[in-house]
Amino acid sequence: MATPVHQDPAVAPNQTYAAEPEQAEQPAGRSRRPIIFVILALVLLVGGYYGWQRYQFGQTHEETDDAQVEGDVYPVLPRVGGPVLEVKVQDNQPVKKGDVLVMLDPADQQQRVNAAEAALAAAEANVVAARAAVGTAQATVGSAQSTIGVSDATRAKLQKDLKRSQFLRKEDIIPQSDLDAVQANLKATSAQRATAANQVNVARQQVAAAQQQIAVAQAVVKQRQADLDNARLQLSYTTLVAPANGIVSKKNVQPGQVISPGQQLMGLVASDKTWIVANFKETQLATMKVGQPVTVEVDAYPNVEFEGRVESLSAATGARFALLPPDNASGNFVKVTQRVPVKIALTQPDPEHPLRAGMSVVATVKVK
Structure with a gap:
């Protein structure tokens, strides 16, 4: 005969009580599901709206981060050789046109x-x-x-x-x-x-x-x-003067040094005019024309936007001006999307946020 199993009265009630919280948690989980669905729906709506906005923006604008600030850089080169008698400027010193920079022994x-x-x-x-x-x-x-x-x-x-x-x-x-x-x-x-x-x-x-x-x-x-x-x-020529207004950069001449004609002594970065050169892909130039408005964001000033316009488009890609331009007629051909330099002139320079040659920027052209 089977021996009947008797439950311990001290243990059975506890098991009953332990099961009751599981039954109590089920209504709370069901109540949170609608909130999750609402949040997912809002995320999808926001993402869709943002994606639609980016799509519409992409249809009317062309953007590139392959762009930089450019400016006139005048090399200071002696026309005659001889020992340097005196150097009258220092690095990063602003000078005006006609100021004496270097004097050679006459x-x-x-x-x-x-x-x-x-x-x-x-x-x-x-x-x-x-x-x-x-x-x-x-x-x-x-x-x-x-x-x-x-x-x-x-x-x-x-x-x-x-x-x-x-x-x-x-x-x-x-x-x-x-x-x-x-x-x-x-x-x-x-x-x-x-x-x-x-x-x-x-x-x-x-x-x-x-x-x-x-x-x-x-x-x-x-x-x-x-x-x-x-x-x-x-x-x-033994007196070297500044060819334009600018800032002395990369000075590499000292008194007593013997220099030769054509040796670069320093650079003079023009401070009164800068522009942007943006290298757009050739596939971005279908509707780009001279005069179109441009918005420029400079990495150095993340919260400042500069306004400009397309001044000119280069007649050749940047690769054509390389030291060794590509020759697609020799060897195996691999198609590479080329980039064309586009010059952008700033319409409203900001004196409080000066642009320096070589700064990285993001240029956005409104083409439609």
């Missing part, structure tokens, strides 16, 4: 100026000497022409004397020697005239040559003047 250039001045003075003296030679040659021409005049007068007289002497000789009034003397004097006078005529020609040639010497001397003067101007220009 001794070598000053010596070239002195030599050019001496050469110019010598050339000018040669011009004076050439003009004096022209005067002397012209005086020689005048003297030779006077000799020709005297010879012509003497010859005319002797020709008359010869006629008289020939008549007198026929009459046997004068001896033959007198007639021979008159004929000899006439021949001598004719020879003197020919000599004087040759002297006139020679003197005229000397005048022309002297005038040519004046022209040559004047050309030498111009050359020496150009050399002097160039020497003075080179001397002026």
Whole structure:
């Protein structure tokens, strides 16, 4: 026979009481389910609304974070070499156009100026000497022409004397020697005239040559003047001035340093004008045009928005300006979406939030 099992009266009531809380928790769980459904529905509605807003925004705007602030950076390069005498600026110092930045030792250039001045003075003296030679040659021409005049007068007289002497000789009034003397004097006078005529020609040639010497001397003067101007220009290059308003950056020159022409001494970042260069994908440019409004967010000022407009679009992708542009005709071809630089001009600069070249920005263009 089976032995009946008797429950312990002290244990059975406790088991009954332990089951009662489970039955009591079931209504509380059912009451929380509607709240969870409501929360999920609100999350879905908010997410859907946000997604719809982003979709609508994406249909009318193009955005990229591949953008940065750009500005004019002027390299300070010497045109002449030499030791640095003095550096008048420091890093991050604002300067104005024309302010002296660096001074080189001008001794070598000053010596070239002195030599050019001496050469110019010598050339000018040669011009004076050439003009004096022209005067002397012209005086020689005048003297030779006077000799020709005297010879012509003497010859005319002797020709008359010869006629008289020939008549007198026929009459046997004068001896033959007198007639021979008159004929000899006439021949001598004719020879003197020919000599004087040759002297006139020679003197005229000397005048022309002297005038040519004046022209040559004047050309030498111009050359020496150009050399002097160039020497003075080179001397002026020993003082390096700021090409524009800006801020000194990356200074790498010290007094006593010997520099060479073309060596970059520092950079000058223009502080009065900046712009944005945004590199949009080529698939984003279908409806992008010049003049469209742009909103710019700068990483340095997360709560500030800058307004701008599209000023221009590059005529080529950025890859075309690389040191080694891609050649898709060689090797295996892998299509890569290219980016095109777009220049964005700021319409309302904010002096309280200055933009510095190289800052990262997010540019959003309203294309519709």
